[in-house]
Amino acid sequence: MKYRTLGRTGLKVSVVGLGTWQLGGEWGKTFGQSEVDAILDKAAESGINLIDTAECYGDHLAERLVGDYLSRHDRDSWVVATKFGHAFNGFMDRTDRFGAEEVKAQLIASLRALRTDRIDIYQFHSGTDEAFLDDGLRQALDDARRSGMVRNLGVSIRGAGSELQVREAFGRGYGVLQVVYNRLDLRAESEVFPHARRYGLGILARVPLASGLLTGKYEAMDKFGPDDYRSKLGPAEIARRVREAEKLADEELPPGVSRTRWALAWCLRDPVVTSVIPGAKSPEQVAENASAADLFSVKTP
Numbered sequence: 558m559k560y561r562t563l564g565r566t567g568l569k570v571s572v573v574g575l576g577t578w579q580l581g582g583e584w585g586k587t588f589g590q591s592e593v594d595a596i597l598d599k600a601a602e603s604g605i606n607l608i609d610t611a612e613c614y615g616d617h618l619a620e621r622l623v624g625d626y627l628s629r630h631d632r633d634s635w636v637v638a639t640k641f642g643h644a645f646n647g648f649m650d651r652t653d654r655f656g657a658e659e660v661k662a663q664l665i666a667s668l669r670a671l672r673t674d675r676i677d678i679y680q681f682h683s684g685t686d687e688a689f690l691d692d693g694l695r696q697a698l699d700d701a702r703r704s705g706m707v708r709n710l711g712v713s714i715r716g717a718g719s720e721l722q723v724r725e726a727f728g729r730g731y732g733v734l735q736v737v738y739n740r741l742d743l744r745a746e747s748e749v750f751p752h753a754r755r756y757g758l759g760i761l762a763r764v765p766l767a768s769g770l771l772t773g774k775y776e777a778m779d780k781f782g783p784d785d786y787r788s789k790l791g792p793a794e795i796a797r798r799v800r801e802a803e804k805l806a807d808e809e810l811p812p813g814v815s816r817t818r819w820a821l822a823w824c825l826r827d828p829v830v831t832s833v834i835p836g837a838k839s840p841e842q843v844a845e846n847a848s849a850a851d852l853f854s855v856k857t858p
Contacts, residue, residue: 558571558572558573558603558604558605558847558850559571559572559850559853560572560606561828561831561832562759562831563636563678563732563733563759563761563831563832564732564733564753564757564758564759564760564831565732565756565757565758565759566678566708566709566732566733566759568636568677568678568709568759569606570606570607570636570831570832571604571605571606571607571832571847571850572825572831572832572833572850573603573605573821573832573833573835573846573847573849573850574605574606574607574608574609574761574832574833574834575596575597575600575605575607575608575609575834575835575836575837575843575846576609576763576834576835576836576837577609577610577611577614577619577622577623577836578611578614578619578836579836579838580593580610580614580615580618580619580622580623581611581613581614581615581618581619581645582615583614583648583649584836584838586838588622590622590625590626593622593623593625593626594626595839595840596837596838596839596843597623597626597630598840599840599841599843599844600843600847601630601634603843603844603847603848604847604850605843605847606634606635606636607635607636607638607832607834608623608635608636608637608638609638609639609735609761609763609834610623610637610638610639610640610671611639611640611643611680611682611713612639612640612641612642612643612645612663612666612667612682613640613643613644613645613651613682614645615645616644616645617645617666617667617670620639620670620671621670621671623637623671624669624670624671624672624673625672627671627672627673628672632673636677636678637671637673637676637677637678638676638677638678638679638680638711638733638761639667639671639676639678639679640679640680640681640682640713641654641655641660641663641664641667641679641680641681641682642654642655642660642663642681642682642683642684642688643682643683653684653685653688655681655684655685655688655691655694656691656693657691657693657694657696657697658697660694660697660698661701664676664679664701664707668706674706675705675706675707675708676706676707676708677708678708678709678710678711678733679698679701679707679708679709679710679711680710680711680712680713680733680735681710681711681712681713681722681731682713683713683714683715683716684715686719686721686722689712689719689721689722689725689729690721690725695729695730698710698730699730702730709732709733710730710731710732710733711731711732711733711734711735711759711761712726712731712733712734712735713735713763714734714735714736714737714749716737716764718736718744718745718748718749720748723748723749723752724752726752726756726758727752727756727757727758731758732758732759733758733759733760733761734749734752734753734758734759734760734761735760735761735762735763735834736749736760736761736762736763737762737763737764738760738762738763738764738765738824738830739762739764739765739766739767739771739820739824740767740771740802740805740820740823740824741767741770741771741798741801741802741805742764742767745760745762746827750827750829753829754829759831760829760830760831760832761831761832761833761834762824762830762832762833763834765820765821765824765833765834765835766817766820766821766835767798767802767820770795770798770799770802771802771805771806771816771817771820772815772816772817772820773802773803773806773815773816773817802816806819809823814852815845817845817846817849818845818848818849818851818852819849819852821833821835821846821849822849822850822853825849825850825853826853833849
């Protein structure tokens with residue numbers, strides 16, 4: 558594994574982290590604690606030290622699964638990132654909860670679920686610009702940092718992006734930007750990376766495998782079940798993305814390299830990207846993801 562410094566936070570994180578949306582039950586699979594333990598054991602064995610989760614991956618479900626594991630292992634060896642701003646109602650159904658008092662309650666619930674006394678990166682989660690600019694929220698987050706319950710703040714930008722949040726993040730105390738970035742979606746290169754370089758912000762690249770469509774494991778005719786979030790894309794859009802991924806792989810995939818490793822390493826070629834945070838459904842997927850770090854030499858911004 559290789560490591561980069563996450564912007565101004567000073568945190569040394571593995572260039573491949575572990576996303577945990579899948580643990581909330583929206584990836585077509587329900588996870589038991591033993592399965593999560595095996596995934597996190599393999600992550601630790603592979604040198605991964607960054608876990609990214611959220612309050613609304615289930616109703617704190619992913620956090621509880623991670624927290625159970627952390628309670629039996631060395632918490633200090635992990636950089637734990639989670640998010641705030643939503644109440645989980647059901648499959649792909651959330652209600653915004655960005656009020657100051659609501660976020661305070663979410664923070665306590667996340668700390669309890671994660672079985673920890675502090676969160677290393679606490680991220681504003683895909684909210685509106687109005688919520689982002691709320692002074693009451695800003696004060697609540699400042700209080701959380703002063704108390705030690707939160708070490709650093711981040712912004713997880715909506716998929717469609719928010720230029721205002723990217724531009725204003727540093728001035729409002731945020732040191733990390735989490736953005737959609739993969740070989741099929743390059744918007745962050747022009748909309749986010751220049752601000753990250755200017756202000757020394759860390760970048761976490763989510764959906765680096767384009768929801769698995771870059772891996773070569775799915776065909777254009779594949780149909781995802783109703784409990785798999787990719788079903789929301791619709792068959793025509795899935796087919797289009799699969800075809801585009803196949804074309805790129807034909808043109809760019811190095812001999813002997815899996816499409817998964819290639820897609821992850823591609824995101825990391827620019828040192829402004831601190832880490833990619835793919836999900837994984839098994840220890841084998843964790844190991845393959847982690848091995849992408851072998852495909853490049855570490856450079857720092």
